[in-house]
Amino acid sequence: MTVVLDPTAELRPEARERVARPESLNGLTVGLLDISKPRGDIFLNRVEEKLIGLGANVKRFKKPTFTKPAPVDLRHEIAVSCDAVIEALAD
């Protein structure tokens, strides 16, 4: 029998429990994260209109550059100030 060493980070990220899906967005705060790709704002402006129409409050956030992960402080701010988040990918 061959035994090999695990080449991975052995992360198996502990499955984090997601917040329960809200029945409605009415009165909830939804964060919109712009990753700073061109025209992402146009897409998010439309999403914002739709969300407000559903009774949600919207908070807008923006990453400094799309090429790097969102800074930890920004992630924390979103986590503590929003009930849900939508990240705008690009391309």
Add this chain to the structure above:
Amino acid sequence: MPDPNTAPLPDGLVAVVKKDCPTCVLVAPVLATIAERVGVTVITQDDPDFPQSADWVTYDADLALSWHNQIETVPTLLRVNDGSEADRIVGWSQEAWQEFTGLSGLGTDLPEFRPGCGSLSVDPNLSDELAVRFSGSTLTSRRIELASLEDDIEAMFDRGFSDGMPVVPPTEARVLRMLEGTNRPPSDIVAVVPPDLVECTVEKVAINAVMAGCKPEYLPVVLSAVEAACTDEFNMHGLLATTMPVGPILIVNGPIRHEINMNSGFNLLGQGNRANNTIGRALQLVIRNVGGGRPGGVDRATQGSPSKIGLCFAEDEEGSAFDTFAESRGFDRNVSTVTLFPGEGPRLMFDQKSRSPESLTKHFAEMLRVNVSPRLVMQMETVIVMSPEHMARYRDAGWDRARFLAELEALLMIDGDDIVAGAGGIEEGMPEFLAGHQLPKFPPGGIHVVHGGSHAGLFSTTIAGWVGGATGSVTVTKEITR
């Protein structure tokens, strides 16, 4: 790793011998004399009754004493004071043994000198097994047992560890052998690897280097490359996540090129050389397996390129008319370095007729204008791999790197009117406010020249870069240490 404290030797004189060694057999009577006159502990490797049955003979049945005390030759004579080794001599030498034991007249009936034999603890048939037995426990990675009916190469594919080509199964023996390529302990943290931002140990790098097919002597290059890739400047995360077909391109300089037989000549960017073809691959396997970066996951490359498998090559420093690439990056030529350049696939630059440096430089400029797109300027750097026959044009004319770059950069000023969005009926292009300006194709310091290739062929290569600067990836050079 061997640790004498794990298997301490007794104080006083200690001799390590095996029966299957003519020199040990020769000195057997001498050992008895030493035992009788000043005392000695004889550690025997292969026969508990050799050199004789006596209370001063200890059988090293599992070779732990020999292995942990790094006995390489038998006979070895040691002096141990307060549990630690003070001195050792190997083989038989009448004069040295007399001096070591303080017994004049010792072994005068024997030849004056006989070399020893290899210790059983370094026997090639046993050394891997012993390394696993005695130091395997120092490795902390999870053990994965493969089923006995499983093909071990197929098992690596099945578990998602492969980049698409067969990998060498990373058994403990292979990983321990790989770790002999560095002085760093296996638990050392090398870098925090994106995209999962995981702390990666020397051990994890070694495992992936085994899988890539590296030899132990390549490991220092791989470790330095992992460090360089995971700096904030190089921004491996962005390079991985971009939809462009780019990856980390490794350029090796300094003495280590020769020590590990890297290719800087024929086909240096292609197949055929083990170091060139496995070192870059090892880095990519670390990103894949430790960092969790996989195509279609965080790796969003629309089409990718063969460079993403792992492109690594060495500079032909000796044949260049310029300073070395590492020197141009601020390093001494006696230092070994690895430079990581964020780039796409290599592309030919053809010129078979230029005989003057002016003509060749003009033609290079024409060919470089189209890197990535003729309409993109000031954002992406480039590597030029200049062939020996092209380099000869500059050597003959007495041009150095500074002269070449100054002439080339002057030829790479682009008229903004031609490349703004909409110009010539093409919607792609630079912003309108750049119209009316002369714009450099490459950012300052953005042309990297490396010399390499075989001595026949009027072809050089450009490797186009990815977004540079603070919002992209900056070329990074690291010194390679053991």
